[in-house]
Amino acid sequence: MTMFSLVVKNLLTRRARSILTASAVAIGVMTVVALGVLTFSLRETAISILRTGKADFTVAQEGVSDLLYSALDVGDLQRISAHPEVESAIGVLVATVDLDDEHPLFLELGLEPEGLEEFGVRVVDGRRYAADAENEVMLGYRIAADLDKGVGDSIDIDDSAFEVVGLFATGQVFGDSAAMMPLRPLQARERKPGALTLAFVRVDPSADIESLRTAIEDESPQLATVRTESDFGRVDRNLALLNAANFGGSILALLIGAVGVMNTTLLSFFERTREFGVLRAIGWSRRRLLVLVVGEALIVSLFGAGAGVGLGFAAVAFLERLPDLLGVFRPEFTSAVFGRALGFAFGMTFLGALYPALRAVRLLPIEAVRHE
Amino acid sequence: MSDLAQPMIEVFDVAKDYDHGTIRALDGVSLTVDRGEFVAVTGRSGCGKSTLLHLLAALDRPSRGRIVVDGRDLVQRGDLDEFRRREIGLVFQLHHLLAHLDATENLEVAMMGTHRRRAEKRVRALELLDAVDLGARATMRPPRLSGGERQRLAIARALVNEPGILLADEPTGALDTRSIDSVLALFRRIRDERGTTIVLVTHDPTVSAATDRIVEMRDGRIVDRGVSTA
Known part of the structure; x- marks a missing residue:
């Protein structure tokens, strides 16, 4: 048995909790993808007016x-x-x-x-x-x-x-x-x-x-x-507002996702206190335990990120059909948006799993073994 | 290199307090256990025998005194994870096996962090399962095993890294008579074949009678160190 197979086994054993955690990540990633694509596409639409002229x-x-x-x-x-x-x-x-x-x-x-x-x-x-x-x-x-x-x-x-x-x-x-x-x-x-x-x-x-x-x-x-895209905000404050809204919305999504991850990870921690204590009692180091907890969170976040990107596509398809956006919103799915979404997924997981993981590694084996 | 003439476990005037000194669980306990000795620590519930075992396992630290295991003072050691992984094996009353892993995997988890290769770990786990008569249960999860089988699996887990000491906290407390006999026979076999030092905490006189020496505790103190019958 390897650490990876143990991580996978742990996640599959607690399927409902894993799915809930992945859902929290997915919703956050969906928000980031949808906001990112919306902002990028609207900005591209606006900027292409300037590019049309082939001017200096x-x-x-x-x-x-x-x-x-x-x-x-x-x-x-x-x-x-x-x-x-x-x-x-x-x-x-x-x-x-x-x-x-x-x-x-x-x-x-x-x-x-x-x-x-x-x-x-x-x-x-x-x-x-x-x-x-x-x-x-x-x-x-x-x-x-x-x-x-x-x-x-x-x-x-x-x-x-x-x-x-x-x-x-x-x-x-x-x-x-x-x-x-x-x-x-x-x-x-x-x-x-x-x-x-x-x-x-x-x-x-x-x-x-x-x-x-x-x-x-x-x-x-x-x-x-x-002359450059960065100059664009000087003549179109909507774009600056849009960028700010995107940034704010993404931060909120990050926090909400992180709280979701923390909630489920913390519940899992309380549920598994004895298990962690037993692992410490049979010689697992704090570092090994940390790898286990963070590894589980990372695998979940990967699945959450994948589902979130899919949901992001669906959300963008929905936005594209909104009457207010018809004609001005031509979605462009750039690698940067997906890279950012993945970064957010890991960020969410890291923030959400940090506290439970630290509690797990600070656990005294004797307290955990006695835990009912 | 271990000095074979030196006792395996030496406890010097150990005290353990809880709740900022308001509760004294151990008070001036001193004890010596020789290599390969099979010792039972007995006494009524709350007399401090489990606390002593937890201190020997480095799961907790004494409030006072020294515990020397195989020549090394536990209080001075910074590598207690390593100590628990390699030098001792722990058996709990309620076995504390991981319910979602099968018997083989429960042993492999205990070998994580050792330098054995994956295939070696698997072979080692299967060998040990055979040794505790659980070879046919290798792919079964603990909830599907009987009480006695679970405890034998817990003993196999404790032995998986070939420790010199086996510490068992009421290992027969939740077993029926037949299972108690098989577990005790297994302990004796381990001591005889491997020379493992075994300290077993029990309140059951029939269990303690099966060991080489009985150490009796009362109110946090040792009242009788017993005489080895080995």
Whole structure:
């Protein structure tokens, strides 16, 4: 008999308790996986708006609660363009519209047709829209396939009929699931004349990007430049809140899971006091006993983690179907999320098993043997 | 290396107090047990005989005095786990076997921490089960064994690491007459074949009569050290 086989035998003997402990871990892991995937996917969705533009950096209004609420104007764009280091600056108006039940947050991007190429848009079928065309639209090839639309078809957006004049690809899932149309008609329809949401800036390769960002922010303090994902929180406080909620929720899940593990492990300790005492009496060292108790907890946590990941998948599938998240939540199961979940499972188990394990090893054999 | 002329167990003026000295379980106990001796410690319930056995097994520490086992003072030793694993074997009245493990596994658990390989442990366990007439019960769990068989299994567990001393606390207390006879015969065989020193605590005169020497205790003191009949 090895220590491992003894651990397994002990767990199988107390099946109900093992299952309860694994359930506590599973619920914690499920929460961590679901929150992690939700946060990561929402952040990716938001950040992919910025990535769509293939720019060196993006300019938005500083401190808005949501990136889509960012408000720039043509004057801001002109000031940015005036910097000699700027090769191009493209203003984009981003709006959302409830297209249908499946696409409640359908994204519309308004930009001048001459900026399309610079913006990283490749027309894969048909042609570009005209600069002032009020009823022409290009669809990303993904949404076109999803809606079963092609060049020449008509599409109703916000009670207006548009002709699909072309299909485009950007290399970004988010962009390829949007519609693009001329800037001014979209500004008019949104009742935001001269308004922009974001400016995508390309910089002369010989210029110092960081100096330029500083210069733009000094010149227009209401603006923030975004180059990396870590900058993103400056222009989208929702993301910071989401990250904080994810962190807080995960910590709570860790604590709740740990209390669950501790509860069952402690009950097991009281139930097995004599057994531990007998093992000490026949020569088991404190360390060996600790390995036994922690080993049992670790095996349980592994099973709990596995079940928790499965439940996490189910929870994410459920969240994906929530009407409020349709269209903005495209789950991405990254290895980091699973790594974190596994870490949490072990963390939960370690925290939960620590106290009972320490009590077990501090037990005096004579007290345990006398224990009734 | 053990000095064969030296007694196996020497107890010098040992006292044991509980509850901050309000209860004195042992008071000035001194005792010597020779190598290979089979000794019974008797006395009424509460006279301190089990306390003495627990001190000999290093399950507890004396409040005063010294206990020297095989030439080494237990109070000075820092490796009491090792002492319990290798140098003594313990048998309890209620056997305290692990109910979810079979007879072989109960013996193997006691060998964990020794340098034997897994296969060697299995062979050793099966040999010992044969030696205590439990070879046919190797895969049975303790709840399926009779009282006498459980106690024989507990004795096998105590012997599994080939200790020089066997300490048994009322090992026949829960057995019927037939089982008592078989357990006592087993103790005698162990002493005769292996030269194991055996200290057995009992309040049953028929059990103590089967040993080499009877040490009688009363109110925490030894009142009669007995004379060896070996």
